[in-house]
Amino acid sequence: MPATAHPIADLYAEHHRWLRSWLRQKLGCSDHAADLAQDTFVRLLTQEQRGTPVEALRQPQAYLATVAHGLVVNHWRRLEIERAWLETLSSQPEPLAPSPEERTLLLEALCELDALLDRLNPKARSAFLMAQLEGLSYIEIAGHLGVSERMVKKYMAQAMLHCLQSGLAPA
Template identity: 60%
Template sequence: MTTSVCDPEQLQRLYSAHHGWLRLWLRRQLGCSEQAADLAQDTFLRILARERELNLLREPRAYLATIARGLLINHWRRQAIERAYLEALARQPEAVAGSPQEQAEVVETLLRVDAMLARLPQKVRTAFLLSQLDGLGYACIAERLGVSERMVKKYMAQAMLHCLTCCAE
């Protein structure tokens, strides 16, 4: 039987003892106190969702930093995708831009596609992107990756199956 994580006293002690340190650590990483405060709160929200005895933590700061580091990576990835989308949008005619709501939906979709592609092995992802984004044929992709054309076909089948599986979820 799993023990509930939400022992309010344990969480309060952890929060009181380490929240200030975590905010400062995040502020150094981000250069922004508001974003640091948000990610510090998100870190403690993640802890609430996990099934772990907080009183068993030997290194609470290391535990908090690990969770916060994952949130930072997600934050930076989101910023990079959003920035790339906005740069591409700026090169388009104004009518293409869409409403702020539509732009937010496009960014969310791009984040889901990025997450889906990140779960593919490197060569499979590269083959898929060279085919879909650059329009390269299998022979050219095989030459670039240093593999056989047959291997590229396997990579593409793996990528397509992965895409279908993710869409079905």
């Protein structure tokens, strides 16, 4: 086989078919498997641009599977968010329903928010969501989480700082 100009091209040529097959088994859909296989190699290109050399991979299939698994989890999470969003929309009166463009933008924003909150400590995330979505007081949140009110204040400060640093200002 002739040498290619780029190590990722070699990796792609050697492992793309295997990765697509592996993803098809995980997802049960060859179209989604093909998309996520491509996304896996795009992720490798991005990582290489940030300084992670592909030549250093000792176990390329294990590495590809790890990257692809993360993309599968993100795919499932996005589908779950989309299902919940569509369910919420279906309960809205027609005049209040957003346009298709607004739906797409809102779904993207929900996915970004989910990813942002996923990077928080689980208790800080729970405290933030209970305060923002359920309107619970810090004392009520403390009871739910089994921590002190002071700890809830600390969790809320962490969550708000995290939101501000990411450019999202909580209400």
